[in-house]
Amino acid sequence: MPAKRSKTVIVAAPAAAPNPGVALRALRRQRGWTLAEIGARTGLPISTLSKIENGKMSLSFDKLTRIAQGLEVDIGELFSNQPPAGNDAFSGRRSITRAGEGYAIRTENYDHLYPASELLNKRLVPIIAEVRARSLDEFGELIRHSGEEFAMVLEGAIELHTELYAPARLETGDSIYFDSAMGHAYIAAAPGRCRVLAVCSGGEAHLREAMARQDAARYEPPRPSRARREDG
Incomplete structure (x- = not known):
């Protein structure tokens, strides 16, 4: 370990x-x-x-x-x-990052960059993450949060580990959509930088x-x- x-x-x-x-x-x-x-x-x-x-x-x-x-x-x-x-102020707002x-x-596990950081109470949370952990032992406890999650690999390759499915290897350009209340972890699966765009719902x-x-x-x-x- x-x-x-x-x-x-x-x-x-x-x-x-x-x-x-x-x-x-x-x-x-x-x-x-x-x-x-x-x-x-x-x-x-x-x-x-x-x-x-x-x-x-x-x-x-x-x-x-x-x-x-x-x-x-x-x-x-x-x-x-x-x-x-307030919730009534959402109409027409936008943010360029x-x-x-x-x-x-x-x-330890991720370098996270949050676009649209000036917008409060977003219904969707976009995150650009550089995945650092290269094993489940290194990652630690699986993450769980309410809502659903879409992820697309931007660079390198990752393995998505979940508590209900076998690990899924995703190469650059591959994407996955899953229930984020299910325990999950992104693991770097290629040499060099491994980056993913994740869009989370649930607040x-x-x-x-x-x-x-x-x-x-x-x-x-x-x-x-x-x-x-x-x-x-």
Whole structure:
């Protein structure tokens, strides 16, 4: 079995987006809550929340999820300059994401890039993932989340492991549609980069919860965020 690596999560927000720690402080003060009250809502220690607010601690996917759930906001509100939009505001909206844009989350198993990151409460969640794990032992627990999922291999090859079917090998250009409530894992099956476009239904909250359950508790120190590329 390969040795387990420290599971690092790096969030790279667009340059124009607010710092999540700053957003946390603003939302907390807007609600008139203390750090102790946020701690009770999120299960995070006061010292951890203080470090996050002051930019002295890396933001793991698990921490982002707990904060969003504790504050009862969409996770995009920790990164987006847009005010929250109600369900009636969906008509006619659109988002263009240039190559390399979006916000990125790096875990042991995947490098995730989320297009259309400024849109809140999306009904579909598109993800471009570079698959890093090369065995189920390396991947760990299968992921489950509500809804359905479409995946197309963009580069290399992957094996999709599920709890109900034999592993399916997918080459570049191949695609699959499946019930994502079924435990599943993308495994890199070719040398070099293996990338997949996944489009998930069921809402971002369920997807975040599933990723947070699969993520580990140990993280490396924060690294500088990658700025959004400017057009022109």
